[in-house]
Amino acid sequence: MTDATIMYPRKPKRIKGRSIAVLVFLTMAALFFCVPLYVLIVTSFKEMDQIREGAMFSLPTTWTLEPWRFAWFEACSGLNCSGLRAGFWNSVVILVPSLIASIALSIVTGYALALWDVKWAGPFLFLLFLCAFVPFQIIMYPLIRLTVTMGIYGSITAIAFVHSVLAMPILTLIFRNYYKDIPPELIKAAIMDSGSFWRIFVEIILPMSGNILIVVLILQITSIWNDYLIGVTFGGLGTKPMTVHLANMVTVSTGTISYNVNMAAALLTAIPPLVIYFVLGKFFVQGIAAGAIKG
Amino acid sequence: MPSVSFEYIVKRFGAITVLDGLNLAVEDGDFLVLLGPSGCGKTTLLNLLAGLLDVSSGRIMIGDRDVTELDPKDRDLAMVFQSYALYPTKTVEGNLRFGLSARKLPKAEADQRVQWASELLQLTPLMRRKPSELSGGQRQRVAIGRALVKHADVLLFDEPLSNLDAKLRTEMRMEIKKLHETLKPTVVYVTHDQIEAMTLATKIAVMNKGEIQQFGTPDQVYEHPETLFVASFIGSPAMNLINGQFTVTDGGPGVVFADQTRIDLTEYTFASLPRDGDAIAVGMRPEHFVHDPVEALPGHTAFDLTVGMVERTGSDALISLDFADDQLFVRAEPDRAAKTRPGDRVQVHYPTAKLNLFDAKKGRRL
Structure with missing residues (x-):
């Protein structure tokens, strides 16, 4: 190996001006995201006395967990002063059925559209594609009327229903495109072997869907957890998600603004999606990269 | 094991008619090979029989069931x-088991069938593996096993060997x-490989452009091709x-x-009988030529021609002879071919009874 290196020496690589520019740009972009996050984190551990001094970027002189405790147990959202806890559990209770309903609805629709001979499948897909671009605000009022008529307005059911409806176009397209890559002969073989729509789905297709399910799971958990508008418009008084509690806490608090408590509350609200990213992130990349299914 | 028949099958995809009034019937226990070039409609016909495509019109019978x-x-x-x-x-x-899932079989019966297929195809040591852990030949055997466990009346094969290497294919x-x-x-087997067709089939249907030739x-099919297409398609060289x-x-x-x-x-x-002056095509199989006869053979036509090229193909050799502004390919023993040089004159005889004559315009056998 050394001989070969001597025979054909390579020119040492030099850092070019262009790569320096790219590095500078990337560093700035990273700072753009990191600096506010840094301020958020350090402030949440400071005492109010230090915050009033105004040095935003300084580290806490005395580290304290009090703002975190207060945000979780005692902070007031409106008249209710039991902290973010209630909102957290509401969010969990909203998340689970919304997640199941939206994924179940769109995975089956995507499977049918991709692998079965569905009449008007083309126009239907086009319609779904259009629907994916309709902003929620436009159909918010009709949806409220609809849920009122259905008698579910102001309940978890209504929130899960609206999440499923809104997520369906884009999720169906994602599943459908994923299943389109399954070799047609595989589904032909399954049709000849079993012929049952549900049996083929459960026994053959679902076990092949691991990667894409993780992608969709992450997308949906993030979007349902971070949702504010659906929660605030369709949820009843007792079913407000964490984001709504957070917003109430931050905007309506009387007296001095407890920056440290607000920051801690914001971080608490953001932690669950972050955990999901860290746990499932590896599979997320695999899922996006794995287009074809090899037999 | 029943017979299979296609009656007046028409299949259209939009404005394109792939099959137009096709009729074909095979007996119980026959091994039917549908042979033809890509796009001749053979796979379409198989899919119609399987029910994976619907006929535009016509009737498919298996035994006496429509x-x-x-x-x-x-x-x-x-x-x-x-x-x-x-x-x-x-x-x-x-x-193997999923192949039985549509049939509500008792567990003992299903177990027994799976075991029978795994022994027949030597799959027993592989039963716990996933397809990705199998070689091409093993996968092919699993695919055949999955078909066999169903004890179906009719077995369909869609070019099953074309993804295997030459040795495994044999x-x-x-x-x-x-x-x-x-x-x-009863087997219906689709392929474009004429060797598979010749070795496996009890009946061959040669197809071209949606028609059975x-x-x-x-x-x-080999000795008495009915059309010019069959004559040129079957046989290598x-x-x-x-x-x-x-x-x-x-x-x-x-x-x-x-x-x-x-x-x-x-x-x-x-x-x-054609009319005097009609254009005809004369077909001669390369292997029917007789080299260097000592005396004139009865019922043979003698040619005295110049050698153009000599090709060694392995077990055989091909000699091309200049004939009537064209080339005549003649099979020869490798030893004979080794002695032949381009430009030599050679004597070959062809048995007249084994000529194949075709109407050059209509392509039908005369």
Whole structure:
């Protein structure tokens, strides 16, 4: 190996001006995201006395967990002063059925559209594609009327229903495109072997869907957890998600603004999606990269 | 094991008619090979039989059952696909069992069938593996096993060997032939490989452009091609097809080629006699030529021609001879070919009875 290196020496690589520019740009972009996050984190551990001094970027002189405790147990959202806890559990209770309903609805629709001979499948897909671009605000009022008529307005059911409806176009397209890559002969073989729509789905297709399910799971958990508008418009008084509690806490608090408590509350609200990213992130990349299914 | 028949099958995809009034019937226990070039409609025909496509009109019968309107799973068929189409998340055993899932079988019966297939195809040591852990030949055996466990009346094969390498293909061909001889199912087998067709089939249907060109035993198709297409498609090296003009003289019927050589056709059995002056094509199989006869052979036509090229193909050699502005390919023993140089004159004789004459315009056998 050394001989070969001597025979054909390579020119040492030099850092070019262009790569320096790219590095500078990337560093700035990273700072753009990191600096506010840094301020958020350090402030949440400071005492109010230090915050009033105004040095935003300084580290806490005395580290304290009090703002975190207060945000979780005692902070007031409106008249209710039991902290973010209630909102957290509401969010969990909203998340689970919304997640199941939206994924179940769109995975089956995507499977049918991709692998079965569905009449008007083309126009239907086009319609779904259009629907994916309709902003929620436009159909918010009709949806409220609809849920009122259905008698579910102001309940978890209504929130899960609206999440499923809104997520369906884009999720169906994602599943459908994923299943389109399954070799047609595989589904032909399954049709000849079993012929049952549900049996083929459960026994053959679902076990092949691991990667894409993780992608969709992450997308949906993030979007349902971070949702504010659906929660605030369709949820009843007792079913407000964490984001709504957070917003109430931050905007309506009387007296001095407890920056440290607000920051801690914001971080608490953001932690669950972050955990999901860290746990499932590896599979997320695999899922996006794995287009074809090899037999 | 029932017979299979297609009656007046029409299949259109939008404005394109792929099959137009096709009729075909095979007997119980036959091994039917649908042979033809890509796009000839053979796979479409198989999919119609399987129920994976719907006929535009016509009727498909299996035994005395009309299956035209039945769902694929109710037709009592099993199919082996070109890409094997094994279920990637299931084990070999799971793959075999899923084939039985539409049939509400008692567990003991299902177990017994899976075991029977795994022993027959030597899959027993592989039962716990996933398809991705199998070689091509093993996957192919699993695919066949999945079809066999169903005990279906009719087995369908869609180019099952085309993804295997040459050696494995020969082995699997023998295995399929053995399976057919032991189990005697009715088989419909699609391929574009004429060697597979010749070795496996009891009946071959040669297809081109959605039409059945010829239907018969491998021998009939090879020795008595009914059309120019069949003559040129079947056989490797291909049949020599030389254009000439039909003439009737005092000596009887004959054909005159571009260089005015004449072959006497008195001993050829005409199916229909052409008119004097008609353009015809003369087909001669490269392996029917006789080299350097000591004396003139009765019933043979003698040629004295110049060698153009000599090609060694392995077990055989091909000599091309300049004839009537064209090339005549002649099979030769390698030893004989080694002594031949381009430019030599050679003597070859062809048996007149083994000539194949075609109407050059209509493409039909004469």
